[in-house]
Amino acid sequence: MKVLNLNYKNVLNFISEAEIFALEKELDNARNALLNKTGKGNDYVGWVNYPLEYDKTELSRIKEVALKIRKDSDVLVVIGIGGSYLGAQAALKMLGKYFSSEKDLEIIFVGNNVSPEYVSELEVYLKNKDFSINVISKSGGTIEPALAFRIFRKLAIKKYGKKANNRIFATTDKEKGALIKMSVEEGYQTFSIPSDVGGRYSVLTAVGLLPIACAGFDIDEILKGSLDAYNYFVNKPLKENDALLYASIRNVLYKKGKVIELLVSYEPKLYFLSEWWKQLFGESEGKETKGIFPSSLIYSTDLHSMGQYVQDGQRILFETVIDVMNAKSDKILEKEETDLDGLNFLAGKDISFVRRNSLEGTVLAHVDGGVPNIILELEKITPYSFGYLVYFFMFSCGVSGYLLDVNPFNQEGVEDYKKNMLALLGKKGYEDLKNKLVERINKK
Ligand code: PA5
Secondary structure: OOOEEEEOHHHOOOOOHHHHHHOHHHHHHHHHHHHHOOOOOHHHEOOOOHHHHOOHHHHHHHHHHHHHHHHHOOEEEEEOOHHHOHHHHHHHHHHOOOOOOOOOOEEEEEOOOOOHHHHHHHHHHHOOOOEEEEEEEOOOOOHHHHHHHHHHHHHHHHHHHHHHHHHEEEEEOOOOOHHHHHHHHHOOEEEEOOOOEOHHHOOOOHHHHHHHHHOOOOHHHHHHHHHHHHHHHHHOOHHHOHHHHHHHHHHHHHHOOOOEEEEEEOOHHHHHHHHHHHHHHHHHHOOOOOOOEEEEEEOOHHHHOOHHHHHHOOOOEEEEEEEEOOOOOOOEOOOOOOOOOOOHHHOOOEHHHHHHHHHHHHHHHHHHOOOOEEEEEEOOOOHHHHHHHHHHHHHHHHHHHHHOOOOOOOOOOHHHHHHHHHHHHOOOOOHHHHHHHHHHHHOO
């Protein structure tokens, strides 16, 4: 059974099926370039076959370590940024409960901001807790996580002495970078980020799987979902292939001036999936002055803030709505004796009924207002559907980037801020740049 179905009927007021299918040849070429490793950035397409080829021994180690951490820690501190952070966070929020009184391992992310308050409050919070650390960095040199690691490694050593090393797990490149060197020297157990998988395509590797396994979710099911997605998207022709259709529709809309895509969801637990998706598409496509700007909204809350703009603002938007078809739990509305709030007309209906009608009504209102809507019907939220969904997005992102004729696997634009920051912080070798920047900053 397909857990995900792309419904494009609500884009057909704006573009035609003929336009979507006209790209068939280009889409096939893009798909083949991904599979045969012949496109731009072809040394970073290891994620494409990953659901088939992942290291089974490492997967067993991930599960063992997860059990150990769940047994000996109250908190797992996950240090990482960008692709070394968002995928795991997306899974934890999406698969977890909104509220739970069960005592379980708490997972806290750090190293993704430079907030003095966040870091110092976390240090205090951990004081009387048993904790382990999973530091994640492919390059091993990204300053934000490296700084956080320095602080929390020290805290671990203070608390556990030499035994701290048994509580530190590094996920990084097998050979390159400061983190692998440090891990070898200190004897940390390591997990690898394959050299041909970039950060934002790494959620199905140890980068995502270790924290997800620590949270108690079934990572075999996640991989199974991604494998089924792989088999589907690699083999099916355009008319049955949601990943190719998604890439095609986005690109046709983009050419017609729809330069902002809003990923919309009615489940707040998809908030971090949207953050992960924004990084995936933003960092993959936003280059050479091209690319759709990815943004995201959570409805109903954002209908009462950004909904105005979506309905009536500049007509440069389209929406991709993740429609979770089946809720895990629900609530039936009861009839009240005196109908003071006037809601008795809904008695006997459940919240899913309200959501369904809110979604259908909103889609039509936005379509009438000039906003095309792609609907991604997700059967339900499970580890399997998470694996399927993230693979769907990654595959369509690779194809979509090739349609746009950019390299979807590099992120040279991110380097500029890093250079300026390191120069201003006083790193050796950056003296000239520092002088120039300071002059500009002090200019009246
Ligand atoms: O997608 C990417 O490659 C980036 O967003 C990286 O994940 C991010 O910059 C973190 O890099 P690293 O894992 O090397 O610390």
